[in-house]
Amino acid sequence: MHENERVQRSIRNMNEQMERLQLDMAAQRREMATNQQAIMDQINALARGLGNRLDEGGNVQGNHGQPIGVNEDDFDEGFEEYDNAAYGGVGRGLGRGARRYQNLGRGRGHFGGEFGGYGNYDDVDRNLGSIKLSIPTFLGKTDPEAYLEWEKRVDLIFDCHNFSEEKKVKLVVTQFSDYAIVWWDQLVVSRRRNMEEPIGSWIALKTIMRRRFVPRHYHRELHQRLQSLRQGTRSVEDFYKEMEMLMTRADLDEDREATMARFIGGLNKEIADRVELQHYVELEELVHLAIKVEKQLKPRGTARFEYKGTSSGRPH
Numbered sequence: 001m002h003e004n005e006r007v008q009r010s011i012r013n014m015n016e017q018m019e020r021l022q023l024d025m026a027a028q029r030r031e032m033a034t035n036q037q038a039i040m041d042q043i044n045a046l047a048r049g050l051g052n053r054l055d056e057g058g059n060v061q062g063n064h065g066q067p068i069g070v071n072e073d074d075f076d077e078g079f080e081e082y083d084n085a086a087y088g089g090v091g092r093g094l095g096r097g098a099r100r101y102q103n104l105g106r107g108r109g110h111f112g113g114e115f116g117g118y119g120n121y122d123d124v125d126r127n128l129g130s131i132k133l134s135i136p137t138f139l140g141k142t143d144p145e146a147y148l149e150w151e152k153r154v155d156l157i158f159d160c161h162n163f164s165e166e167k168k169v170k171l172v173v174t175q176f177s178d179y180a181i182v183w184w185d186q187l188v189v190s191r192r193r194n195m196e197e198p199i200g201s202w203i204a205l206k207t208i209m210r211r212r213f214v215p216r217h218y219h220r221e222l223h224q225r226l227q228s229l230r231q232g233t234r235s236v237e238d239f240y241k242e243m244e245m246l247m248t249r250a251d252l253d254e255d256r257e258a259t260m261a262r263f264i265g266g267l268n269k270e271i272a273d274r275v276e277l278q279h280y281v282e283l284e285e286l287v288h289l290a291i292k293v294e295k296q297l298k299p300r301g302t303a304r305f306e307y308k309g310t311s312s313g314r315p316h
Contacts, residue, residue, distance in 0.1 A: 133157045135171050140180030140213070147213040148249060151206060158202065165201035172205060183212065222250035231268045236290045239266060260286050270297060 138150050176184050199205050226246045231239040260283050264272050274293045280286045
């Protein structure tokens with residue numbers, strides 16, 4: 001008798017637990033359905049906003065015109081997984097496709113700003129790798145200024161791309177032409193003959209190229225030109241640009257006071273005398289003052305000074 005009562009109590013307890021479990025699962029399903037509806041509302045609003053951003057090929061365009069691939073199958077895939085998660089009683093959240101659209105446009109910023117709930121984005125495209133830049137041709141002329149300008153341009157291009165060092169070397173040498181390609185072939189053959197390792201980095205290649213195309217006396221001559229530089233018939237602006245370029249090429253790192261003294265010392269006397277009476281703190285202020293004084297001294301109707309500095313548009 002007592003044994004039957006214990007069994008009946010156990011059955012009643014199990015039934016109560018099943019009823020509670022069913023109630024909990026029903027509540028979970030209702031909550032999941034509510035969440036799904038909210039997400040669908042956001043997706044619908046998102047789709048309406050995308051209507052005006054479709055290009056002729058049916059791709060979504062970001063703020064900067066880049067196509068963002070939209071695949072309708074992703075919606076089906078994502079919400080099929082979402083349905084399985086919601087109504088199977090397992091809270092796995094958004095599916096792969098839904099997450100893909102949650103991340104759609106990351107870095108372009110138009111979804112987060114226009115349709116809330118998709119994260120905090122800005123309107124800046126920081127993907128430098130998408131910039132299409134080509135390595136300038138190098139002809140191998142014996143012109144150190146042309147070589148250094150070419151080298152700087154290549155450095156700036158590589159700053160925009162995360163290329164391996166080996167790839168940098170290959171990209172550079174494909175743009176050798178005229179004497180440069182002859183020089184490169186000889187260099188490769190010579191290194192193989194001497195059992196030397198191939199040039200494996202852009203830094204190593206620059207070192208070898210500087211040794212060949214920038215004479216040792218070049219920097220000494222730059223310093224000499226800088227020491228004897230005077231304004232003469234140049235405008236103040238052209239004189240300052242020439243001085244600045246020479247200092248950069250000579251890799252001259254001097255105190256700002258020394259640079260200001262160098263600039264004043266090279267100005268024409270009538271301009272320098274007036275500038276020295278003015279108050280200035282920074283080099284830029286000094287240059288602007290000198291330009292202002294130059295305009296005051298220039299007779300009306302006189303043409304502006306014209307001077308072509310050493311910066312080259314010559315072929316490399």
